[in-house]
Amino acid sequence: MEKVYFDHAATTYVRPEVLEAMLPYFAEDYGNPSSIYEIARSAKKTLETARDKAAAALGADPAEIFFTGSGTEADNWAIRGIAELYEKKGRHIISSAIEHHAVLHTCEYLEKRGFEVTYLPVGEDGIIRVADLEKAVRPDTTLITIMTANNEIGSIQPIEEIGALARSKGIVFHTDAVQAVGHIPINVKSQNIDMLSLSAHKLYGPKGVGALYVKKGIPLRSFIFGGGQERGRRAGTENIPGIVALGKAIELAVSEMEEESRRLSALRDKLIDGILSSVPHTFLNGSSVKRLPNNVNVSFEFIEGESLLLLLDMKGIFASSGSACTSGSLDPSHVLLAIGLPHEKAHGSLRITLGRSSTEGQVEYFLKELPPIVSRLRDMSPLFEEYLKISDPARVSG
Amino acid sequence: MNPRNVGEIEDPSGVGTVGNVKCGDIMKVYLKITGEGIVEDAKFKTFGCGAAVATSSMATEMIKGRSIDDALHITNKAVMDALDGLPPIKVHCSCLAEEALHAALWDYSQKNGLAIDGLKPPVNDIEELHEGAFA
Numbered sequence: 464m465e466k467v468y469f470d471h472a473a474t475t476y477v478r479p480e481v482l483e484a485m486l487p488y489f490a491e492d493y494g495n496p497s498s499i500y501e502i503a504r505s506a507k508k509t510l511e512t513a514r515d516k517a518a519a520a521l522g523a524d525p526a527e528i529f530f531t532g533s534g535t536e537a538d539n540w541a542i543r544g545i546a547e548l549y550e551k552k553g554r555h556i557i558s559s560a561i562e563h564h565a566v567l568h569t570c571e572y573l574e575k576r577g578f579e580v581t582y583l584p585v586g587e588d589g590i591i592r593v594a595d596l597e598k599a600v601r602p603d604t605t606l607i608t609i610m611t612a613n614n615e616i617g618s619i620q621p622i623e624e625i626g627a628l629a630r631s632k633g634i635v636f637h638t639d640a641v642q643a644v645g646h647i648p649i650n651v652k653s654q655n656i657d658m659l660s661l662s663a664h665k666l667y668g669p670k671g672v673g674a675l676y677v678k679k680g681i682p683l684r685s686f687i688f689g690g691g692q693e694r695g696r697r698a699g700t701e702n703i704p705g706i707v708a709l710g711k712a713i714e715l716a717v718s719e720m721e722e723e724s725r726r727l728s729a730l731r732d733k734l735i736d737g738i739l740s741s742v743p744h745t746f747l748n749g750s751s752v753k754r755l756p757n758n759v760n761v762s763f764e765f766i767e768g769e770s771l772l773l774l775l776d777m778k779g780i781f782a783s784s785g786s787a788c789t790s791g792s793l794d795p796s797h798v799l800l801a802i803g804l805p806h807e808k809a810h811g812s813l814r815i816t817l818g819r820s821s822t823e824g825q826v827e828y829f830l831k832e833l834p835p836i837v838s839r840l841r842d843m844s845p846l847f848e849e850y851l852k853i854s855d856p857a858r859v860s861g
Numbered sequence: 862m863n864p865r866n867v868g869e870i871e872d873p874s875g876v877g878t879v880g881n882v883k884c885g886d887i888m889k890v891y892l893k894i895t896g897e898g899i900v901e902d903a904k905f906k907t908f909g910c911g912a913a914v915a916t917s918s919m920a921t922e923m924i925k926g927r928s929i930d931d932a933l934h935i936t937n938k939a940v941m942d943a944l945d946g947l948p949p950i951k952v953h954c955s956c957l958a959e960e961a962l963h964a965a966l967w968d969y970s971q972k973n974g975l976a977i978d979g980l981k982p983p984v985n986d987i988e989e990l991h992e993g994a995f996a
């Protein structure tokens with residue numbers, strides 16, 4: 464059976480060029496960059512080359528890039544770092560209702576410590592309104608943290624305007640760009656970004672390595688204490704193979720972005736049109752315009768997402784859902800609730816995220832397999848039965 | 862996922878619906894009960910995750926052929942055991958399956974003016990299904 468991986472927002476495979484680039488640093492050039500002999504010097508050099516590449520991808524200076532152990536760590540460091548650094552000036556943070564848990568749970572931690580956080584609402588399109596942001600700003604606001612692009616519904620925020628507003632008010636602007644880097648153009652200078660988190664495993668690098676961009680002049684303190692790595696700001700012997708891979712992956716992603724995003728946008732639109740036209744009672748979640756090139760998120764009324772995933776899995780199709788059963792709690796995705804979906808429609812969501820391995824053939828296969836699966840689940844659904852009775856009272860049934 | 866007993870029964874002796882759309886699981890069980898009080902047939906419809914479908918399928922399978930007294934002893938634990946266990950986060954699905962059987966039996970007892978020992982009215986009956994589900 465064909466295997467169709469439609470979950471690239473969860474993680475990507477390590478592409479061969481990246482794997483090849485990282486391999487020598489396990490068993491050959493395995494030196495610790497802090498040492499002074501030859502194999503260590505080569506490790507040190509590689510580390511700085513990777514930093515140059517990450518910086519170039521963002522339009523930043525290499526001295527502004529700090530490697531971390533994940534996107535999550537970068538988010539934690541940025542938010543807690545700024546909150547605590549400017550605590551004397553104020554204890555108010557502005558974020559959004561649709562952030563990743565790496566941001567939300569960090570904000571919640573700070574709230575328990577006496578900080579105040581305003582979570583900006585989003586429209587049906589999954590996008591904040593800059594006017595809301597402007598209204599939320601207070602004299603004691605020290606940080607605005609709003610993601611560049613959402614991991615569930617792919618909505619893209621007006622980063623440049625948010626950054627401009629933050630700058631005009633003297634507030635630090637951090638953005639979680641984990642889903643955006645290598646997928647849509649980013650330039651920290653032209654977009655007025657002060658801090659940015661990214662992660663290698665969303666752009667065909669390995670898991671467990673990320674980076675935080677920190678604009679020069681922001682005296683962010685160390686978050687992990689120990690040795691003097693990363694210019695004394697992030698202790699711990701560097702994950703050289705991972706960092707090399709991040710550098711290679713980000714370089715490739717940015718150089719191929721224009722062509723790849725055009726290709727993926729076409730597949731995405733074919734999927735969206737195909738799903739909406741072949742399955743009744745189905746709608747798109749998030750913006751149809753300001754949307755990541757690889758993201759499709761739809762809700763099928765009357766059915767539940769996890770059972771849909773199981774039936775798709777039986778056809779070799781791997782996707783994800785915002786239903787409660789897949790979130791590991793009793794509530795469906797906070798993102799889908801934030802765009803105004805009632806619970807049962809959030810439970811019936813399906814996320815497809817395309818990537819380098821996605822083909823037209825896979826999209827066609829999916830579009831062929833999907834409608835009978837949805838019909839089967841609807842035939843099984845008491846909600847659908849109820850709907851049919853209401854919409855067609857002539858139909859008699861138990 | 863290949864559940865048994867999916868569907869409806871025409872003129873059922875009892876129907877029970879439990880769960881709510883908020884938590885994402887709704888089970889509806891239909892029973893056909895003979896004059897002698899034997900469950901002749903059982904069918905279900907479920908909106909929910911794989912475990913909810915599996916427990917509905919198993920519970921309806923287990924109740925078929927049983928007397929009402931016997932049927933009352935189908936507990937969520939028995940359903941879970943028959944499925945070789947469930948992860949902790951899915952245990953509530955088996956509870957819902959037990960409640961759905963009981964709700965259908967309750968409906969049967971109400972329709973027939975019977976008092977069945979040990980059977981209580983369903984607590985988990987759903988309101989949302991009729992109020993907000995299609996808004």
Ligand SMILES: Cc1ncc(COP(=O)(O)O)c(C=O)c1O
Binds near residue numbers: 473535563
């Ligand atoms: C938007 C967003 N932020 C942060 C993360 C966390 O990144 P990591 O998996 O590297 O910790 C992810 C990925 O899971 C994400 O999608």
